[in-house]
Amino acid sequence: MPHLRLLMIGDVVGRPGRELLLHLLKPLREELQADFVVVNAENAAGGIGITPALATEMLEAGADVLTLGNHAWGKRDIYPMLDTEARLLRPANYPPLVPGRGWGIYPTQKAPVGVLVLQGRTFMDPVDDPFRTADDLLTLLRSQTSIILVDFHAEATSEKQALGWHLDGKVGAVIGTHTHVQTADERILPKGSAYLTDVGMTGPIDSIIGMDCNVVLERFRTLLPVRMEVAEGPAQLSGVLVELDTETGRAHRIHRIQRPEYIHQRGDS
Amino acid sequence: MPHLRLLMIGDVVGRPGRELLLHLLKPLREELQADFVVVNAENAAGGIGITPALATEMLEAGADVLTLGNHAWGKRDIYPMLDTEARLLRPANYPPLVPGRGWGIYPTQKAPVGVLVLQGRTFMDPVDDPFRTADDLLTLLRSQTSIILVDFHAEATSEKQALGWHLDGKVGAVIGTHTHVQTADERILPKGSAYLTDVGMTGPIDSIIGMDCNVVLERFRTLLPVRMEVAEGPAQLSGVLVELDTETGRAHRIHRIQRPEYIHQRGDS
């Protein structure tokens, strides 16, 4: 049975995240025998947004597709590239007329891979309905390929699990991003879609979701506006590997990844 | 070096969650050699709130303390018991005059254990500042014991990590609840506090955070008010074991637990 291995890597945050990504991308691809690598890059530039130079750098380093979320719009100089670079995707369910697109189909040696990015609405901006947008676009995507990965960029666990169940059997994987914390609920749903609530971030570990602890703590303690800064120090890459049947598009394995593992942080055992 | 082992079990949802808890509590306690068991029970009664009968049942089954979160107030007939049962805690940072209390100190064979419940405010009701409430109450708690567990019932990963860093070195563990999805970021922070963003729920796995998929999906698809119902089917217990030094109160081990593991759901490997 022919397989295809998708590697999805979570939100790359700032320089520490980028450097670790560039360092690990090739060896990880080889080790995991990944056929296709999707990287969420919405926090690449200083924690908010991405620039054309950074996008180019990550694509050249081996990312097959870069996805973005609510921070897609953080740096305005990326807007033209959103319209021209087919491997750079923002959430599909923004209003029409915003730059860019939210899905694409990409050739691999085994089979074409469809990628769809959607954004949630619970505790977030009122973008278009992700459930209906998914239904509409998957009709289109599924007519062209049976291998489909959905990056669901959302805050609430309920909305993420809801989309997982809604799409079960219609896509190969629904992988959450945005919270920057990897969840431990990876599974294959009954009709064959791999699911993970959040893949987690790729960024500095001694941080608050990638940002400097003191700055974020000042915000929580005072409620004053503060200028967020990416934290420094050692980083961790968070990802998930999904193995799909190339004929049916169904997942038969999902496996979480953290590199390095920093196991010592969990204590002597 | 004398150790104390704390087991924290996440939000017990409805009958499937309760039955699994009652079934696993004793064997798990023995297997893990847990000295003290804290169970978040805010979703015990039909998914929202808890009743005196259910609280009594769980305490008699071996839970040392029951914690509650934003759903503490879901069933009014628990209000009197909040005032009389010292082993039943609601978040400490509600306004004065609401029933109950948010912390307690409990004897064990090794050392007294302090438990503090706090609730977050990001994407939640505007309760009192959890950071300042923690500072105030920990002054009190730390004068009586060096073993302290904080249940931080909150939505946003940023707020949870922020409280973790804020309390690092002042408590033995900061364990998140409320999202019903276990996170994979367990660690011991530099000054010795064990930390986990969310311990996850104890409830039916084929569900949306414990509730019936069809009902929740109808809510997301239509935005109409719906009456939530607990899902049926097999359940999973989510927990975390923290091992603390009884003299310093510092954690030297944190270990996530899912029972049963349903490893097959992650696919053949």
Place this chain on the structure above:
Amino acid sequence: MPHLRLLMIGDVVGRPGRELLLHLLKPLREELQADFVVVNAENAAGGIGITPALATEMLEAGADVLTLGNHAWGKRDIYPMLDTEARLLRPANYPPLVPGRGWGIYPTQKAPVGVLVLQGRTFMDPVDDPFRTADDLLTLLRSQTSIILVDFHAEATSEKQALGWHLDGKVGAVIGTHTHVQTADERILPKGSAYLTDVGMTGPIDSIIGMDCNVVLERFRTLLPVRMEVAEGPAQLSGVLVELDTETGRAHRIHRIQRPEYIHQRGDS
């Protein structure tokens, strides 16, 4: 120049609101020489929703159209009537498949009147984009009549004013509902649309937006869930009269109404 006079009456709250409406509807219609009367009735039944009996009563008492907002769905037994009664409108920008419709065209002795109900999204549920929904439906409505009233059921003053400017010149009036407090910013925008941020409620004055003060205050002071109740005591009707040119559909007069005025409550002058 032939004129048409539209009277819009704001959210009728509970029995005190209904009784005042029934009492004032006919004399007010006569006094103001209103050709068409629209009544927002989303709070008619106990403050939340409406029943078929109450809807029928208000229509028989002289309301030409009843509009609803986010509380349209408060009482399930109204759902069938939403599908069958063309004079009962819920916001148009809910997802497809929910009961009812959000617009209609109604004959008068002078000209057909179009009514469109939209709901905002700022601080509210993520319904479909009211700006695009307005654009789509107004193409349809404007092909059939030049007299159009929009009831914009929304919370934020910014979103309401934004829709006013967005629709200026395309409709006769954009009248806000939902906050239950009449605003004093009535005007005719440069291209001819009458605008008022909120028309205010029709309900008991010694209240918090129509509900019992003690109950609402208990909610704010304790954050506990409480069962809202409609307040008792004297009521006030809030409305707005818009005079439109039947040929162009442009407004040439907008006038706020409060009955009775309770001028004494503003002090001796």
Place this chain on the structure above:
Amino acid sequence: MPHLRLLMIGDVVGRPGRELLLHLLKPLREELQADFVVVNAENAAGGIGITPALATEMLEAGADVLTLGNHAWGKRDIYPMLDTEARLLRPANYPPLVPGRGWGIYPTQKAPVGVLVLQGRTFMDPVDDPFRTADDLLTLLRSQTSIILVDFHAEATSEKQALGWHLDGKVGAVIGTHTHVQTADERILPKGSAYLTDVGMTGPIDSIIGMDCNVVLERFRTLLPVRMEVAEGPAQLSGVLVELDTETGRAHRIHRIQRPEYIHQRGDS
């Protein structure tokens, strides 16, 4: 019976708002025989925040006290002045350690006047409980004067009316700010406190709450981040005059003000 006349002027927005304020402040004071003038100035500097130069200018032009709201923190160079200028107030219910203070008592020829600024929490940042903060600070203020004005900077009509009823009989007036739209519900509550849900803004009328229509509309239509700009064109001053008994502190008159009135915008009548 000796009276004191308080004039409260709503959120001054940008240059158009400032210029109108400076132009009208003296003649209005004279015309209305105002003994004390409070001006909300949180939007004075480009629509967000205030600078020391602008604060000084408004105080020298005749404002007795300047109040601020959630935008108090928009321009960092005002922070030192918040600590040194007793006539510049930010909301009192921010966490301790933020700059400035939220209340003051000011001499007039007739009696000392207390001013207290509070901020709401519904749809806003989770500042400290405004109800409890009011109770605490009013104990202090009422021991020093019987003439007290509360500027309640809040979004939701329910929260504003709730504080009005909560403070009825304890202060001379509860005047809302923040929504930038004047409401028409001015009244004197049963125990003697004057109340108005929102006094409205002082700024450009062809705008969306003071900001450029095109920019705000772009934000609503695209959900992209945009840089807000103050609108241009003619401005309107919004205020409210409250007449209080200097002995009891009770209000016996409340009167809304809009200057100029732009009555023509309401149509020929």
